[in-house]
Amino acid sequence: MGNLRRLVLDVLKPLEPTIVELVQLLADLEGVDGANISIYEIDRRVENAKVTIEGHDLRYEVITDVIEENGGAIHSIDEVAAGMVLIEDVITPQD
Amino acid sequence: MRGRLAQGIDDVREYERIAGFLKIARRALANNAFDGVLTTIGVLMGQYMVGIRDASIVIRIGVATSISIGISGLWGAYLAESAERRRELAELERISLTDLGETKIGRASRMAVIVVSLVDGLSPFVSSLIVLIPMFIAPLIGNILISYALSIAVALVSLFGLGMFLGHISGRSLIGYGLRTTVAGIVAIVITALLDTES
Numbered sequence: 001m002g003n004l005r006r007l008v009l010d011v012l013k014p015l016e017p018t019i020v021e022l023v024q025l026l027a028d029l030e031g032v033d034g035a036n037i038s039i040y041e042i043d044r045r046v047e048n049a050k051v052t053i054e055g056h057d058l059r060y061e062v063i064t065d066v067i068e069e070n071g072g073a074i075h076s077i078d079e080v081a082a083g084m085v086l087i088e089d090v091i092t093p094q095d
Numbered sequence: 096m097r098g099r100l101a102q103g104i105d106d107v108r109e110y111e112r113i114a115g116f117l118k119i120a121r122r123a124l125a126n127n128a129f130d131g132v133l134t135t136i137g138v139l140m141g142q143y144m145v146g147i148r149d150a151s152i153v154i155r156i157g158v159a160t161s162i163s164i165g166i167s168g169l170w171g172a173y174l175a176e177s178a179e180r181r182r183e184l185a186e187l188e189r190i191s192l193t194d195l196g197e198t199k200i201g202r203a204s205r206m207a208v209i210v211v212s213l214v215d216g217l218s219p220f221v222s223s224l225i226v227l228i229p230m231f232i233a234p235l236i237g238n239i240l241i242s243y244a245l246s247i248a249v250a251l252v253s254l255f256g257l258g259m260f261l262g263h264i265s266g267r268s269l270i271g272y273g274l275r276t277t278v279a280g281i282v283a284i285v286i287t288a289l290l291d292t293e294s
Contacts, residue, residue, distance in 0.1 A: 045186065068193075069199055071191070
């Protein structure tokens with residue numbers, strides 16, 4: 001099976017633990033080269049976060065475990081990329 | 096062993112960041128230790144006034160009171176804190192549509208209940224036992240009246256210490272806070288003594 005290289009997730013998470021902690025936990029995982037979390041909506045108790053993780057061999061189950069252990073709920077998988085080369089989304093005339 | 100201990104400390108720190116129980120525990124410590132000392136002042140004054148001159152009786156009544164006040168703190172805090180924490184967790188679960196019981200957040204919430212309950216229970220228990228120390232060493236002191244006086248002195252010093260602790264937390268005058276808490280003890284002593292003269 002082709003190795004997973006990029007994962008973009010839409011996550012609803014409590015304000016604590018903070019994204020500072022979460023992003024470091026994700027970045028420390030095996031096979032991960034880097035992680036990014038950006039907040040696009042914030043509420044009184046929770047926030048909606050876009051979690052982007054890139055690496056040479058991402059482990060989806062391990063990543064979801066870390067997110068869920070920290071109270072996050074994955075609402076959707078918004079983008080994935082796998083294989084030897086990282087392929088970006090291609091803009092077509094239909095877009 | 097050391098690695099596990101360090102990991103344990105890190106976990107507690109993380110749970111503290113999530114559940115923020117240190118502040119509540121600190122408040123419970125000051126509040127309940129204050130209760131413990133003042134209650135023991137009352138117990139000591141009462142026993143002194145009815146003429147108990149046997150240290151073992153003072154100790155038994157004092158320790159029984161310490162146990163009761165400790166259990167009261169522990170039980171009350173456990174029920175109140177767990178109800179509050181459950182409500183908070185349930186609200187968070189309702190918003191995020193997830194079961195958070197087995198996550199870091201759930202564990203932090205449970206740890207908060209345990210820490211706050213223990214502090215709430217142990218602080219009045221230990222503080223009242225400290226006040227009773229001169230009674231425990233009454234055979235060495237030799238005179239029960241001196242033990243009574245020393246116990247009251249220990250109580251007032253403990254109150255002053257608690258006041259200083261509060262002063263330290265608030266970043267204000269240690270002596271000022273110390274005097275305020277000590278006055279509470281003096282007021283308790285004076286009122287109890289006045290009751291004795293009227294009866």
